[in-house]
Amino acid sequence: MKRNLCLILCILFFIVGCSKNKVNSSTPMVPSTECRTEVKGLVLKYVLIDTAYEIYQVNAQKIDVFSEQEYASIGKDTHDHYLWLIDTYEQFDEEMKIELHAIFESIHPWALMNQTTPLKDHANVEEIIGCLHGSNQLRLNKKLKKSISTFFPYFYYGFLQDYLEINQETFDQYAEEINQQLNQHNANIIEFMEKISGLKFKTRYKPIFYYTLRPIGAMGFNNGNKKISTLQRTCRDDAILFSTPFHEFSHELFQQFTKSKEFKNIGKQLKQIETFEADWINGMQDSYSWLAWCEENLVEGFAKYLRYKYYGTSSIEGIYTYDEDFFNYLKDLNFDASDQSLKEASILFYTKIIEEQ
Known part of the structure; x- marks a missing residue:
């Protein structure tokens, strides 16, 4: 896990x-x-x-x-x-x-x-x-x-x-x-x-x-x-300064669509994935509601993509169930918001996960 x-x-x-x-x-x-x-x-x-x-x-x-x-x-x-x-x-x-x-x-x-x-x-x-x-x-x-x-x-x-x-x-x-x-x-x-x-x-x-x-x-x-x-105390120069704020600040952007009916419906379907739900129950349930957990995976995956685009960092280990997968999904797409919205990319990513089960 x-x-x-x-x-x-x-x-x-x-x-x-x-x-x-x-x-x-x-x-x-x-x-x-x-x-x-x-x-x-x-x-x-x-x-x-x-x-x-x-x-x-x-x-x-x-x-x-x-x-x-x-x-x-x-x-x-x-x-x-x-x-x-x-x-x-x-x-x-x-x-x-x-x-x-x-x-x-x-x-x-x-x-x-x-x-x-x-x-x-x-x-x-x-x-x-x-x-x-x-x-x-x-x-x-x-x-x-x-x-x-x-x-x-x-x-x-x-x-x-x-x-x-x-x-x-x-x-x-x-x-x-x-x-x-x-x-x-x-x-x-x-x-x-x-x-x-x-x-x-x-x-x-x-x-x-x-x-x-x-x-x-x-x-x-x-x-x-x-x-x-x-x-964190380990940040001593601006070479990684934005790495953490990329995550913290991204929540506001994602919450423009993670509270939508469409995302809530996806969330219900995601709960049928046993491994995803188990990861939430075993250590994350105290910090996140189910929908917040679904959002958190996307936010961290997107934060990784921001680090990749900003710092050129491409070798990034996953820490959640799907954050690394979402990062690679965006990277493979060479995600460009002018071609596809972040909401669309997020929904399509989770839809793909559901269909593969």
Whole structure:
């Protein structure tokens, strides 16, 4: 069975060696200032929740992709981070371990981080907690509010604050170096994705990428005209910078047709494919509805195609049931949105899969 979603970023790390090519000549250039991509260092409104969740993933969920072997295979820096995740959890009071579990067994970190996204980048722990408690969208019950207000200050002041002081300057430097590279290239991820997909984003977004401490996993958010993606610690230059955002940002494009009646009908038929459903049940059901799982396979396949068109990367390992197949389908077609829409290509691909069963 294909591996967990979060393996995306581990795979992307290994692509670095074959991705350090010049950007494809077809890549759109010279974005306007307000749309220029910007990379930022570690900010608490994301790192507080995301790092707590990574501790939970490593110590409580014990998924293979978050094993010591996986972290060590990426590099010494990442392995050292893994050891910190383990050591920190071991130092937690038993009550705090219970609170940590209570938070992430009740709500996905994306929902929490989506609420903290509008906060200023210098927001502190108290402001983050106040934001979560006051959210009308989250509608946290009293028990969960207590867990949040108890655990996060304990975690930050007892552990994360010192760790951030050690790492902050390094990640700020990473961000500064990539921003300098981007200013030289004038790369525009939004225009490139619109050109290849044949679809338009809702607004004229400014892409912003925020570093997190994790090497595996990423999330995407919208905040007004800002299109945001978190960035794994292994990204040190612009040679693979867009690899993760290609995935995160593509959801908005695909959702222009994955909510249609036609796609829902295809989704019903796809559920008859036992291997596809089994992959969803065994590890993905907690994160995706069935239709979202069908969309996720297409999104990652298309993200691979974007990487291929942008970076010239063609040897890309699949991580889901059909993402690699969809990438190869688009590649073999030499997909061109002026000849066939992305919706048509997606529907035809899944129709072909169904007919072959």
